[in-house]
Amino acid sequence: MEAGQSLFDCIRNETESFTKSERKVARVLLADYPAAGLQTVAELASRSAVSGQTVIRFVARLGFESYPAFQQHLIGEVKARSQTPLSRFEGQELPPGDHPAAAAFSVLEDGLRETLSRLPLAEFDRAVELLSDQKHPVVAVGGRTSQLVAHYLVLQLQQLRPRTAFVAEDAQARTRALMEMGRNTLAVVYDFRRYSESTRRFASAAAKAGATVLLITDPYLSPVAEVADIVLPVRIEFPTPFDSQAAAVALSEALVAAVTNRMDGSFADHMARYEKFRSQLSDDTSTAG
Known part of the structure; x- marks a missing residue:
């Protein structure tokens, strides 16, 4: 899984590379995102009609060392989605050294380049x-x-x-x-x-x-x-x-x-x-x- 990419986006884009059993897990996650991913391995396996080992292999294919690591990443996404404007602003500042206008444009340029690099063409x-x-x-x-x-x-x-x-x-x-x-x-x-x-x-x-x-x-x-x-x-x-x-x-x-x-x-x-x-x-x- 690439840095900065959401789990939903990653699963959606990689569906064809999964095995038949792993695609069952993917469908459950995509249909009830993010709640399904916050269930236990046994619960997610039961909903997907697969074994617990299939769920573990699935998250490993996504690049996670363990199921708890998968869930921690998902929890981080949930927190990021619900941030208020004030909480997002805390600790942020324009890059130092440049005029504020140049610094702001630099951030915007980075955003455009990143958007293009991750755009599903x-x-x-x-x-x-x-x-x-x-x-x-x-x-x-x-x-x-x-x-x-x-x-x-x-x-x-x-x-x-x-x-x-x-x-x-x-x-x-x-x-x-x-x-x-x-x-x-x-x-x-x-x-x-x-x-x-x-x-x-x-x-x-x-x-x-x-x-x-x-x-x-x-x-x-x-x-x-x-x-x-x-x-x-x-x-x-x-x-x-x-x-x-x-x-x-x-x-x-x-x-x-x-x-x-x-x-x-x-x-x-x-x-x-x-x-x-x-x-x-x-x-x-x-x-x-």
């Missing part, structure tokens, strides 16, 4: 394929802060393709979105620690309605990962009381860039119509910014 490509296919309506949601990034993604996609909507955080808007959701819908969900329970419920309902769920989250993984078809993690650490959204914005822009490239100019007519109607509603005919 096959899942990114699948997300681009779905976002480019106009047969798939797109809805995007987020939490208190991440909804700003979800809205930003939609503002760009709306100029490239039809049937793309941002869904606000209020219950009425999300209820309407679920009522109109079909099996072809792509639900793009942004959710970062401390995770939004209402967003988890929306994603779960969307999955039950047959929608494909694309989750953009932190390395600790939102609970939405349990129902997501595609998971794209980004780094969020930053030396302030608040997590950084920079990598989430960068990933969103990378998705739009890849969608634009994949559509290969086929969005031109749609963009022309968009600009035509936009100009009729505003004296400002410049590019949106």
Whole structure:
């Protein structure tokens, strides 16, 4: 298991390399993460219908010396997921020596590089394929802060393709979105620690309605990962009381860039119509910014 990678992400990515019995353990863990991993070896083995030795071999394959070491790592993840802004800030500071602006940008650059190095490219490509296919309506949601990034993604996609909507955080808007959701819908969900329970419920309902769920989250993984078809993690650490959204914005822009490239100019007519109607509603005919 690579440093900085969540157990959920590691298990999900390595499933094909497990034996048949180990895959049973993996499925139980992914279906009830992280609670299943906090059970005893005997309890997890019973739920997975395998032997205790299979569970031990499974955690060893993940890189842990023992089952207690596996659980300690998992407990650390749980604590990291639930940290408050103040507790995250304690002991953090900008790198010394540089101007504060240069130091902050250095941290952000490190975050972008790490995000790219850990990005599951096959899942990114699948997300681009779905976002480019106009047969798939797109809805995007987020939490208190991440909804700003979800809205930003939609503002760009709306100029490239039809049937793309941002869904606000209020219950009425999300209820309407679920009522109109079909099996072809792509639900793009942004959710970062401390995770939004209402967003988890929306994603779960969307999955039950047959929608494909694309989750953009932190390395600790939102609970939405349990129902997501595609998971794209980004780094969020930053030396302030608040997590950084920079990598989430960068990933969103990378998705739009890849969608634009994949559509290969086929969005031109749609963009022309968009600009035509936009100009009729505003004296400002410049590019949106």
